[in-house]
Amino acid sequence: MNFPSNIFNSHSKKDGDFFLSISKVLGFKPKDVSIYRRAFLHRSVNLKDKKGNPMNYERLEFLGDAMLGTIISRHLYNEVPGGDEGYLTKMRSKIVSRKHLNELGKDLDLIRFVETKIPKSHFGDNIHGNVFEALIGAIYLDRGYKYCEKFIRERVIEPYVDIEQLEGKVISYKSLLIEWCQKQKKEFKYEVYEDDGKDLLKHFGVRLFINGKQVSKARATSKKKAEEKASKRAFFALQHKIEKS
Amino acid sequence: MNFPSNIFNSHSKKDGDFFLSISKVLGFKPKDVSIYRRAFLHRSVNLKDKKGNPMNYERLEFLGDAMLGTIISRHLYNEVPGGDEGYLTKMRSKIVSRKHLNELGKDLDLIRFVETKIPKSHFGDNIHGNVFEALIGAIYLDRGYKYCEKFIRERVIEPYVDIEQLEGKVISYKSLLIEWCQKQKKEFKYEVYEDDGKDLLKHFGVRLFINGKQVSKARATSKKKAEEKASKRAFFALQHKIEKS
Known part of the structure; x- marks a missing residue:
């Protein structure tokens, strides 16, 4: 990653804290922590890399959204052998719904990592889901597919995905x-x-x-x-x- | 895979031919060739597995579509460091457009593998793209992420993805x-x-x-x-x- 080298160097205590906290969320240690930093940079911070490209979480969110969809698809494929394409698509969109992603981000309290020029209280609910997806994008870049799968299994599928409930067969x-x-x-x-x-x-x-x-x-x-x-x-x-x- | 054991056993010559031909398309040998068979089963064949679940390519198509999107996203992320989320989304949808997928399927002449009760001449163009996606789904199940990435790189990105052309900067x-x-x-x-x-x-x-x-x-x-x-x-x-x- 092309992080300008002077951005975080002066905050080595803060850096160490971030490394520890994000490792706890991830369940493993980052190889390149700067990628995870980027997953929490709001566009209001207006940072650019050496080549003048804007640095914020939006591109990582794009990547994480795709990877999340793939891993949830695979899970549904395995779990519901009788479900046709239409059923699988519907179930996936329930799992990766905006509302659900916002909940996931909130539960991990990801907003504490967000760097922004706008007061955090001004953000709507979507910030939680957006940085959750960006975090998955960061894992993909930093550690590849397997780690994404593990993270999504532990943080999304195991605690939250109940197919009976999603099907509306069991409300509560x-x-x-x-x-x-x-x-x-x-x-x-x-x-x-x-x-x-x-x-x-x-x-x-x-x-x-x-x-x-x-x-x-x-x-x-x-x-x-x-x-x-x-x-x-x-x-x-x-x-x-x-x-x- | 729960393939009824009696479906293909009686066609061992045909099976061997399929194994060789599909290996050529893939650029590697399948571990479980029955998964690839399924990627070409049209619903008109009306096959069911031992548990009564319908067997056709539609579920694999769902899976392959997601994986293709993820790998193209990653490619665009790397190739266009200055593109924002909106740009990346637009470029991805050009690459995975129905028209483009149909072309890819046609170029590999995948329709020769399709098993159907409907005459192949009655199919529209979409059959080519559908089985192309199903084939990616089969690779994902059979060999995992890395092989999907390799296949998509060799069969989609290298021969067909030209970002300048997709951007409309260069038509020809x-x-x-x-x-x-x-x-x-x-x-x-x-x-x-x-x-x-x-x-x-x-x-x-x-x-x-x-x-x-x-x-x-x-x-x-x-x-x-x-x-x-x-x-x-x-x-x-x-x-x-x-x-x-």
């Missing part, structure tokens, strides 16, 4: 579970605890009790998500009972 | 060259010869002479393409002279 496992408990006259309780794990993001923990017995627990970046996750786990653990009822 | 190197020759009062001659190379596709060779001296030669799958390629080579060889004129 929590409501399914509550309905079942009420029908069966079972008491249920969601117990929230603050999670003091070593994650970079604050997590919430939820334990789900049915008739006083813990049936599942889960952690997530919001209380609502943790409840949903715990419900889903309980749902699958109890599935044979639920289906018979 | 042949006309540029002829114009220059006429202005400079130089004689030019395109000499076509039939190429007897070992390529799987028939190629045409063209030698370009200016004032009786050969300045370039080129091979391509049509006379027109070979002339354009030879003109382009001559153009760059003579560029310093042309620019001064």
